[in-house]
Amino acid sequence: MMPDGWGQGRALFGGLTAAIAWQVAEHGVSNEQHLRSMTISFVGPVQPGPAQLQRRILRQGKSVTQIAVEIVQQQETVLAALFSYGKDRPSAVRITDTPAAKVPAESDEQTAQRFPQSKLMPEFTQFFDYQVSVGGLPFSGTDSREFGGKMRFKSETAAISIGSLLGLVDAWPPALLPLLQQPSPASSLTWTIEFPEPLPTDCLASDWWLYHAFIDYAADGYGHTHAHIWDKHGRLVAISRQTVTVFG
Known part of the structure; x- marks a missing residue:
């Protein structure tokens, strides 16, 4: 059930719907694999009320797991997301001097x-x-x-x-x-x-x-x-x- 009180124009707040998709994706992922990247496509306006949350594991390996999540309302996909989880592994490449805050x-x-x-x-x-x-x-x-x-x-x-x-x-x-x-x-x-x-x-x-x-x-x-x-x-x-x- 998508909640009330989080409106953003014609739709629910995108940060909320993305967080809901993340909660679905997170279930069952290995603790050693951290979320590295997620991509959200806001296909249509998500509305308060009933919704289906669909989760599909695209690939689950020793190092990387990729999971797709969709939010469906009235038989139409309104949000599609791809989550990429990855385990730390040895590498000769290490660049960690990140940009300073402006x-x-x-x-x-x-x-x-x-x-x-x-x-x-x-x-x-x-x-x-x-x-x-x-x-x-x-x-x-x-x-x-x-x-x-x-x-x-x-x-x-x-x-x-x-x-x-x-x-x-x-x-x-x-x-x-x-x-x-x-x-x-x-x-x-x-x-x-x-x-x-x-x-x-x-x-x-x-x-x-x-x-x-x-x-x-x-x-x-x-x-x-x-x-x-x-x-x-x-x-x-x-x-x-x-x-x-x-x-x-």
């Missing part, structure tokens, strides 16, 4: 912008706190290709999980929206998120997490963006890539 430090919180309390804000944003310190607010007409700041759950105090991190990352509007001068619809077409390491065990969903997105290319109603996400200690925890549709 989000301003704690001392700059006073200058960060908050999303306005407005009926234009999607329903799900009530569950999150945001501080925008890179680029501009949505529909502010900025010319910056960068967008980001900090995000956290308002009341969720549990340790961070893949599911809650998916919610935090997707809670950010598409990086194209600050370039627009007036409200216009936009949505994610595909979303790939990669996890360089298992998530830290010393961080909570209510901690501040750093987010920095960059527009790689945008034209003809579509945008291609990538983002980095760091924990409160400055460790890179995820790399997010999106194809976005925008109608303005």
